[in-house]
Amino acid sequence: MKKFIAGAEASIASYIITDEYDPIHWINHIGPKPLLMLHSPDDQTVPFGRGRDLYDQAREPKTWVSTHGAHIATFAFAQYRQTTLEFIENLPFGPVKSKE
Numbered sequence: 275m276k277k278f279i280a281g282a283e284a285s286i287a288s289y290i291i292t293d294e295y296d297p298i299h300w301i302n303h304i305g306p307k308p309l310l311m312l313h314s315p316d317d318q319t320v321p322f323g324r325g326r327d328l329y330d331q332a333r334e335p336k337t338w339v340s341t342h343g344a345h346i347a348t349f350a351f352a353q354y355r356q357t358t359l360e361f362i363e364n365l366p367f368g369p370v371k372s373k374e
């Protein structure tokens with residue numbers, strides 16, 4: 275969120291939301307659990323570089339997939355849905371079984 279010098283427009287949220295929960299401070303706590311990050315350079319909500327910064331800070335094992343489309347549009351593409359399913363199926367504990 276942007277803060278501007280006096281007289282210019284400012285986002286109120288940028289003044290009231292703390293960065294205490296900024297993912298960059300917490301991403302390294304996820305490992306050693308497997309992490310899959312899908313991010314698109316077309317994302318106008320979360321800058322692509324920010325996604326890469328988070329990925330770079332994450333611990334192994336981790337997988338980065340550069341995708342297409344706007345924010346949350348990744349799953350409109352079958353190939354990225356398939357990538358996600360394959361990631362889940364290959365987790366150390368295996369796929370989740372139905373209780374039937």
